[in-house]
Amino acid sequence: AFRSTFERLHLxxxxxxxxxEDAGTVINPLVPWSVCGVFISQALGVPVLEYLPYAFFCYLSLLLTLLFGFTGVTISKRVSR
Structure with missing residues (x-):
């Protein structure tokens, strides 16, 4: 769905x-009705909001993705031929 936008921006x-990956897979455990969220909350026996403070990687990844996107750090341009 976003391929054309990334191509237009020469990324x-x-x-x-x-x-x-950052927006889907990593955030998935924080969504209570997602497969991952349901599995983890049932395996731990607690609601998603109770393990949220311990899911550092999930929300840290989101923040870093936004930071890198706005600053351009780690963003690779497509090489034109």
Whole structure:
């Protein structure tokens, strides 16, 4: 869905892959109705909001992705041929 936008901005496809990973897979445990959220909350026997303070990687990854996106750090441009 976002490939054309990344191509128009001349960004390398690995940026799209990393963004999807950060926005989807890493945040998934924090969504109570997601498969991952349901599994973890049932395995721990607590609601998602109770383990939220201990899920450092999940929200830290989101913050770093936004920070890197706005500053351009670690963002690769596509090489034109």
């Amino acid at each position: 390398h496809p690995k940026n799209l892959s990393r963004t999807i």
